[in-house]
Amino acid sequence: MWTSVCLPSTSIWCTPCCSRVRWSTRFLSRTVQRAVDGQADTGPSPRAHSYTKYNTWSVIESWIDSIASSNANLVSKQSIGNTYEGRTMTMLKLGKKSSSSKPAIFLDCGIHAREWISPAFCQWFVNEALTTYGSDAQMTSLLDQMDVFVLPVFNIDGYEYTHTSNRMWRKTRSRKSGSSCLGADPNRNFDAGWCTLGASSNPCSDTYCGATPESEIEVKNVANFIRNNKSIIKAYLTIHSYSQLLLFPYSYTYNLAATHNELMSIAEGASSALRSLYGTRYTSGPGATTIYPAAGGSDDWAYDLGVKYSFTFELRDTGRYGFLLPESQIKPTCEETMLAVKYIAAYVQKNLY
Secondary structure: OEEEOOOEOOOOEOOOOOOOOEEEHHHHHHHHHHHHHHHOOOOOOOOOOOOOOOOOHHHHHHHHHHHHHOOOOOEEEEEEEEOOOOOEEEEEEEOOOOOOOOOEEEEEEOOOOOOOHHHHHHHHHHHHHHHHOOOOHHHHHHHHHOEEEEEOOOOHHHHHHHHHOOOOOOOOOOOOOOOOOOOOOHHHOOOOOOOOOOOEOOOOOOOEOOOOOOOOHHHHHHHHHHHHOOOOEEEEEEEEEOOOEEEEOOOOOOOOOOOHHHHHHHHHHHHHHHHHHHOOOOEEEEHHHHOOOOOOOHHHHHHHHOOOEEEEEEEOOOOOOHHHOOHHHHHHHHHHHHHHHHHHHHHHHHOOO
8 A cells, every 4th residue: 555745754855845755554654653753852842832842723822812912012913814614813913002004014824734843933933023122123123113913823724733633734624515635725725826837726636726716714814914904014924844945926937026136135135144043055036946836825926916025935944854843943943034034024124115
């Protein structure tokens, strides 16, 4: 009996786009378990929230409530809707309170369920922003003059499923009539060259584009929020893993974005800032030519909507651990990524449009 998955072993690692590799079920089971067990290389996960552990959704949800209530001068929270399974999609708004609307940056994490380092970064970002406000000149200026909308986990249903049932699950958990396969890829479900290059119309595929653009309620909730706040959202940052890339539009076409040169310059500057801490090397460029063509992505959609500064991060690593990045790498990964995000934020702050 054979199956197809993406996971690490001592001799082979599938590409991030999930090429199909044949494994015997018995070997697969042992390899998966060893790899999953190896993630918690800093000891058992505590029940309380930790910035250096992979927290479950229930722990993250409690953390969201706590961080908002204990930092009311800088943080507010709001629901942007519910997931397919009824979980609340809560967004945090970071910034000094103001009587008028401020320009903003939108940051989301966890659009793909198995990419656990991504939600870990959003939590790290919020904590870093709040604890350095008042002492770090750049962060203080950013939160005084702009707001940052943070969606800690985009695909909550899928994320929960990776903690309870299938660590390598990628998609949402929606049900489609006429198919026994669940979910769609939320990063193929935006209305940007929908279901053309690099997306599948097969509901059983990991890159299934969904029945229609924004068929996934999680995608519709995010798209509605960004559309409704289009006048103030100046940058869109979405955090993924893995591959160590800093991407920008386009992924649904090989054509260059109208502001390609500026976006490339920003990405290269941010990658340089990131590399300065631990020497981690990122590659910058348009999604289609830098990683692979992929229609229906959130960054392309945001850019076409008019959000000029739109970037996708693919965090550590380049394949040794892949989606199963050990917890011991959360801290260095988040520390270096903060430098890149702060670089982009500072640029946006100085170049508002």
